[in-house]
Amino acid sequence: MFNLFILILERVGLIIILAYLLMNVHYFRDELGERQRLSTKLTLIVVFGIFAVISNYTGVEISQDRIVSDQVLMKLSEGASLANTRVLTIGVAGLIGGPLVGTSVGIISGIIRFFQGGEEAYIYVISSILIGLISGLYGAKTMRKNTYPTIKEGFMIGAITEGVQMLSILVLSRDLQAAWDLVTFIAFPMILVNSMGTGIFLSIIGSTLRQVEQTKAVQTHDVLQLANRTMPYFRSGMNEASCTEAAKIIQQLMKVSAVSITNTDRILAYVGAASDHHIASNEILTELSKEVLRTGEIREVHSHDEIGCNHPGCPLEAALVIPLKAQGKTIGTLKLYFTDATKLTFVERQLAEGLGNIFSSQIELGEIELQSKLLQDAEIKSLQAQVNPHFFFNAINTVSALIRVDSEKARRLLIQLSNFFRANLQGARTNLIPLMKELAQVEAYRSLEQARFPDRYQVDISVEEGMEEVLLPPFLIQILLENAFKHAFGSRKTDNRVWIDVRSSPDGVFISVRDNGEGIDSERLEKLGKEAVPSQEGTGSALENLNKRLISLFGESAKLHFVSSPTGTTVYCTVPYQERQG
Structure with a gap:
């Protein structure tokens, strides 16, 4: 048995x-x-x-x-x-x-x-x-x-x-x-x-x-860690600086001998073994990379000859070349090199394929995000450009009226108007300007309006100490002041007061423009900032324009708020705290 x-x-x-x-x-x-x-x-x-x-x-x-x-x-x-x-x-x-x-x-x-x-x-x-x-x-x-x-x-x-x-x-x-x-x-x-x-x-x-x-769990962890650490670089675009940083992270975490990233024409980054002759900025020379760019298919090679490097003594013995794609087109390659061909296994190939897909998605999302930002920036610039003629024609009318009455004062106002529009050019080129420049524009506008209507308006400006360099969208305060001048007081000639308040708050920078005017009826108040509200003084699009810019730049939390009663109106908003550097 x-x-x-x-x-x-x-x-x-x-x-x-x-x-x-x-x-x-x-x-x-x-x-x-x-x-x-x-x-x-x-x-x-x-x-x-x-x-x-x-x-x-x-x-x-x-x-x-x-x-x-x-x-x-x-x-x-x-x-x-x-x-x-x-x-x-x-x-x-x-x-x-x-x-x-x-x-x-x-x-x-x-x-x-x-x-x-x-x-x-x-x-x-x-x-x-x-x-x-x-x-x-x-x-x-x-x-x-x-x-x-x-x-x-x-x-x-x-x-x-x-x-x-x-x-x-x-x-x-x-x-x-x-x-x-x-x-x-x-x-x-x-x-x-x-x-x-x-x-x-x-x-x-x-x-x-x-x-x-x-x-698989370890691979997933590695992939997620790689994706997380390389995401900022790939999403910032295919350039030498971002690709070099991404390549360093990939080599460190995947423990490969060398990593290279290319676009369709040249090597954007190379780190690791054989970096003495595989140099960033050089044109793509190997047929291996050209084939992957042409076919869009991953290639795996296990010999120095298949890699195609003609440099004598090159230590690279195996490579994985993964296509990087965006919107269905191959826009570059990710290359993983090994000095020991036995280190290139099925696991490395699977991991590399997954990473190639993730990196491609990151690059594509980065391009979409960039296009979105460019589109948003163009829209904001367009909205800002609409403000220039809005203010310009009013200012010219004011100066024109003064020429016959007081030519010297008209001359001074023209100089001030010139300085204003010189500074205003910056507002057409950028989405944010320092508070001190915004207040200079406000002062120029007030001077022009008070020259037109002497002693009609009184403006009190209160700015918290140390806030001069905080950044705001151009024309923010000036448009609110102009809106108060035009619509708050009706035909009243005296005791027309506007208070401008800028101070810090837990949520950012609080900006408020308050008047002691006649108030706004509830039907019009509901529409302000959301759509054009025509009036005798204009098209009513200025507040809508401004509100769109605030929301585009900072989101819904920065939109304009309106509070009105028969004793006056307050328009306020809160924008994120940002300060000009240098």
Whole structure:
């Protein structure tokens, strides 16, 4: 019995080795992740069918309670029996693939065993099918949970299915005494070894799949870390500075020998081994890179000659070249170099492919973001440009009226107007100006208006100390003051006051323009800043224009707010605190 135990253990070892080798095949491992598919079930039937054939032909021939042969057995002697690992292969097939796989492998194994002959071979056809069905039904339960049986469950099912084999021999055999003698001789070693083998087989599957998951988790962490750290650089555009920083991060985290990033014409960045002759700013010379740019397909090479570098003594021995794409077009390449060709494995290729897709998305998002900013900037500049004629025509009318009355004062106002529009050119070119320049524009506007309407308006300006260099959108305060002059006081000639207040707040810079005018009716108040509100003094688009600029620059939190009553109106907003540097 002990000799039989050792011999069967050797056969189980063969199956376990084959199982280990099989689990290192990527295709089979991937198939195990989709066990419900018919194609996967067919694959499992073929694989475990082969295992069943091996199990039958490598069995141990037994006759009259003694071992006759442990060689490869194509045909058994008359009256002989066979101890083998057939139950192990059928049981594992059912546990992994369910009833269809288990029963199919059982039929294959039973037919092979039947044609091997020996004592009452038909018994093993029936027992094989029963074993496949029992293990398959148990496997179906774990398949519904998308799990695998545990090692403990593998031992249990292995023992049960081998017990079914022994029971079948006793029940179906015509010679009960001979059957009993056979079972007592083979039962213990067969049950023990096959149950152990089933548990070990399942442990190999489980540990391999766990290792794959752990590897994927590590890869995902690495990819996310790389994506996070390189995102600011790739989103800022394909230029030498950003690509060099990104290449340094990629080399550091991926631990490759060198990293290169190119556009369609030249090398934008190169860091790592062979940087003495692979130099940024040079034109792309290798056919490998040109081919990837032309085809848009990833290339993997494992020799110095395939890389295509003609420099003597170049240490690079392997490379991965990944296309970088935006809007469906190849706009550059990411190249990973290895000085040891064995370091370029399937894992590195998978990781690089994923990174190439992520980097391409980052570049494309960066381009979209840049275009959006340019469009937004153009829109803001357009809105600002609309303010210039709005103020200019009013100022010219004021100066024109003064020429006949007081030519010297008109001259001074023209000089002031000239200075104002010289400063105003900056407002047409930039989205933000210092508060002190905005207040200079406000002062120029007030001077022109008070020259036109002497003693009609009184303006009080309160600015918190130290706020002179904070940045505001051009014309912000001037438009609010102009709006108060034109619309707040009606035909009233005296006691028209406007208070301008600029101070810091927890949310940024608080700007308020308040008047003691007649107020605004609720219907018009609801529309201000949202749409043009025509009036006798103009089109009513100035506040709408200003509000659009504030929201475009800073978001909804910076929009204008209007509070009005019969005793006056307050218009206020809060913009983020930014200060001019230098």
